Amino acid sequence: MEVYALVGPSGTGKSYRAVMLAARLGCEIIIDDGLVIKGNKIIAGMSAKKQPTRIGAIKAALFTEPEHRKTAVDAIAGQAPKKILILGTSKGMTNKITEGLGLPGIKEYINIDQIASAKEIRKARIMRTQHSKHVIPAPIVEVKKSFPESIIHPLQVFMRRHGQKDRRSWSEQSVVRPTFTLYGKFSISQGALVAIVNYAALAVPGVVAVKHTHIIRDDQDVTIELSVVVSINYKLDHISKELQKVVKLQLENMTGLTVNFVNVTIVDIQAEEIC
Structure with a gap:
């Protein structure tokens, strides 16, 4: 075929x-x-x-x-x-x-x-x-x-x-x-897309904070640039892959848009506080 x-x-x-x-x-x-x-x-x-x-x-x-x-x-x-x-x-x-x-x-x-x-x-x-x-x-x-x-x-x-x-x-x-x-007309604002991405990212175990989210949109296609802080207790490659998977799935399911790339940058690592 x-x-x-x-x-x-x-x-x-x-x-x-x-x-x-x-x-x-x-x-x-x-x-x-x-x-x-x-x-x-x-x-x-x-x-x-x-x-x-x-x-x-x-x-x-x-x-x-x-x-x-x-x-x-x-x-x-x-x-x-x-x-x-x-x-x-x-x-x-x-x-x-x-x-x-x-x-x-x-x-x-x-x-x-x-x-x-x-x-x-x-x-x-x-x-x-x-x-x-x-x-x-x-x-x-x-x-x-x-x-x-x-x-x-x-x-x-x-x-x-x-x-x-x-x-x-x-x-x-x-x-x-x-x-x-x-x-009538319906549209999804950039702010709403950022909120969805941030919410999905923070739900991933090991992600401590989202420092920056940039979304590039071309009609129905989306590229996501994500900068995060992660815990020292997690492997960086594993947490990055999980972030890509979860963010892509969540955004596509909620909006119907096509996510082409989720580029993850780990900008800081945080150690857990010892009481």
Whole structure:
């Protein structure tokens, strides 16, 4: 099985172009926002766009719920596709989906700007930010099962099938208004992220204090720089690895963001006081 990834920030037109790219690459299955799509059918999953919150949407897109993940894994195994296309906002996100679903490593990353012009991307961003319009690469008859109240209109996409230069066809997609857009905007402040990281770090045995926390965020990807004081009674390499594991797990579970790196610096060692 070959796995390809279409990568680009939210609202740049990935879902709209997924069907055309899949046809060009010969991918039989598209994985997009928590759905497993084959041809004109949604064969498994639950749409992230149906979730009531953006955090819920991110978790659905990453297949974090065990039952959701299992149905997707079983559906893919049953189809035994030779090629799969995964959509994500970053390489880290598509890698996480691949690992979670037990798929082979990604063969090729295609950035949205490789298949869409700057003008097309700007237009897609306007449709997303000003009108909250999202595309699902499946026909309305399929999408209505999950979005009976949120469908806006169908969208026709003209494409050429892989290896069939003389055969062209139309494919229907659906434009929807996600549930989470009905409740207004939601964002996680830098301070909240720092608080989560500090709380998780201080829960690790041997960590005495957190001196400095710096979070670098790129859309849904996060890099954490952490400076801590630890107890002299713990092995430094063990406590550093445990810190990385716990902080990554806690932040990803609470926010749905993808943690790429947790860089730990031990700035001081504290001995226990003798009474």
